[in-house]
Amino acid sequence: MPGSAPIQGSAAAMNMIAALLEQRTGQQIAANRAWRIETALKPLIRERGLATLDELVAALVVSRTPELSEMVVDALLNQETSFFRDAAVLESIGDAAWEMQAEMPGRRLRLWSAGCSTGQEPLSLAMMFTERESKGQSPPEIIATDVSGAALARARAGRYSQFEIQRGLSVLRMISWFEGSGGEWVANPELVRKVQYRQHNLAGDGPPPGRFDIVLCRNVLLYFSAALRRKVLDTLAAAVRPGGLLVLGAGETVIGLSDHFVPSERFRGLYQAVDPGTPAHSTRLALR
């Protein structure tokens, strides 16, 4: 039986796993992080009653269902996230939406959280916008997507561990929106219903239908090659309406990668969609 035996992978097995991940998600594993493959896949290898990474690769080759390869890809994705991550940025999104609503009264705004992981990001948006309703702000439509079926299943269930629920979420929000149940915290179904979850691969799929006013794609691009970042930014540009906003992670930028976006003059850290070659302010005026 497998147990304490080291889960060593031959170079060929590692290459095949890395190629599978890149083919499915566009993510590349740098050579110096190849050890991550073994660590990340160890639980799956054990669970399947296998002994080594090579045996897992062999199982992948003969497996006729996509299920095992999906489990491998899910295990390799970094799904780190938290509620109200970069809280100040979320507040800016709320303020920007408020201004957009004033410019276009009567139209319901549309937001897309791309790479939403286990749902903390779109749920934070849903909580924030619901809280802002009392000040007269209308809640936008929120579409949230991820390539990982496992992450989406967790997001739809809205169940979080005690560690997850305490990251970024204030105790007041926790008790207003979640119910404790056997060590887990379950989101109020009404809150979960404010978000529409869909599976979507940024590396391969076109943008979801319709244009969005604000698109968040935070802490996703950093795992892609520069070439793929450009391509994904083109997809995001096609999804954002002119004058709409793009939000990236704290360490990410469009600079040098896309001329569809310029830093927003009004909201620090956010990017505004422009027609390449058109100054941002004229796009803004054209909207009215």
Place this chain on the structure above:
Amino acid sequence: MKTCLVVDDSKVIRKVARHILETLDFQVREAGDGREALDSCLATPPDVILLDWNMPVMSGMDFLRALKDSGLPQRPKVVFCTTENGMAYIRAAIEAGADEYVMKPFDRETLESKLQIVGVA
């Protein structure tokens, strides 16, 4: 440098909390029960208090009430830190004036996140 008073009757918990808080650049003081904590606060108020619930001599709740009545001009932020994770306990803590609530076990991220929420980290 901000100061944090860790109030817990368990030496181990105080040690773990101290370690985490020091990596977050806090100056740490310790108290083993509510009474000690109150004396410490009245002598020099910290910026934030990490407060256990069940302690001998004076419980976290009794401490919180006493702190309220003590007339300190600027009340430190109070983060309850306890194994009690029922809604009734959490509500009672908030009603008694706690600013945040950490359910044990906690890790560095939990603590950092809660300290950010109360505005001291």
